[in-house]
Amino acid sequence: MILGVDTGNKMIKTDHFIFHSGIKVKEQRILNGEEGICYKGVNYIENSQRITYLQDKTADERYYILTLLGIAKELEREEGNVRTKGIIPITLLVGLPPGDYGRQKRRFQEYFYRQGKTVHFLYKNRPYQITYTDVKVYMQAYSAYLLIANRLRLVEYSKVLIIDIGGFTVDYLMVRYGVVQPTQIDSIPEGIITLYKRINAGIRQHFNLLLDETDIDNILFKRNTQYPEKVLRRTFEIAKDYLVELLGTFLELGIDIRTTVTVFVGGGSILLTDLIEDVWVRYNSQYFIVDDPQANVKGFKKQYLAELADSAET
The missing domain is CATH 3.30.420.40 (ATPase, nucleotide binding domain)
Known part of the structure; x- marks a missing residue:
């Protein structure tokens, strides 16, 4: 099995x-x-x-x-x-x-x-x-990329940046014509848990309310909550600032997002889908969001079955 x-x-x-x-x-x-x-x-x-x-x-x-x-x-x-x-x-x-x-x-x-x-x-x-x-x-991240690479013809692009916004880290890697670039792979300790802490601190300071991670998820997913509009608005403002700072980090790393096709994967990317769309107007480049939290798992299996097929042919 x-x-x-x-x-x-x-x-x-x-x-x-x-x-x-x-x-x-x-x-x-x-x-x-x-x-x-x-x-x-x-x-x-x-x-x-x-x-x-x-x-x-x-x-x-x-x-x-x-x-x-x-x-x-x-x-x-x-x-x-x-x-x-x-x-x-x-x-x-x-x-x-x-x-x-x-x-x-x-x-x-x-x-x-x-x-x-x-x-x-x-x-x-x-x-x-x-x-x-x-x-x-x-x-990880590359596995999710493989899940959609053929459908979106990503191997035809000279630069594809995969950004995996996870729990604690944001993982990234560059792929050129389907080949991973070993000098442009790393993890940034600025995952969605960092965002939770920022939002929790900001809401507590302004409104004396304590939000847990599930509360924050519900707000960002725009589910029905009992919180007043000013709390919702402030939560989205903090999240947007976080995303702007995160994307700005890549220029410091020598990666200009305006010149790449960017693929967002991971649960954090799904959580921030609407904000990514809002922020992306300043980059004017192509991007995709893999709206599947189990994309890495499916990618693992796709790679393994491909390996089995290759072994059978040799």
């Missing part, structure tokens, strides 16, 4: 599920049907309070558990279509930000693979056994 998991700083994404990058230990056992996982005798349940940013996600077991939880959700969904008795072989597809890919790829692969040993766990108090037959690590 081939399963992709995008281990984001804010959200975990699989083929069919999106949930917060947060877990907490539960002292009591997981009940039948309860959304939780038991691994090595410890019970974990989902938590909307995300994990504090980790530069190296292999530093502890939390992203391993979160990934296992995503796999468990997919296995339950596929009940009846896969063999759930005995050991289930899984090819795991994961990704790293462009700035971390080169130096962390091998460690990230080993973090999950662990010599292919059988992994025993309970999900919703039901037993599962899996083994990772292979773990493939791909470059």
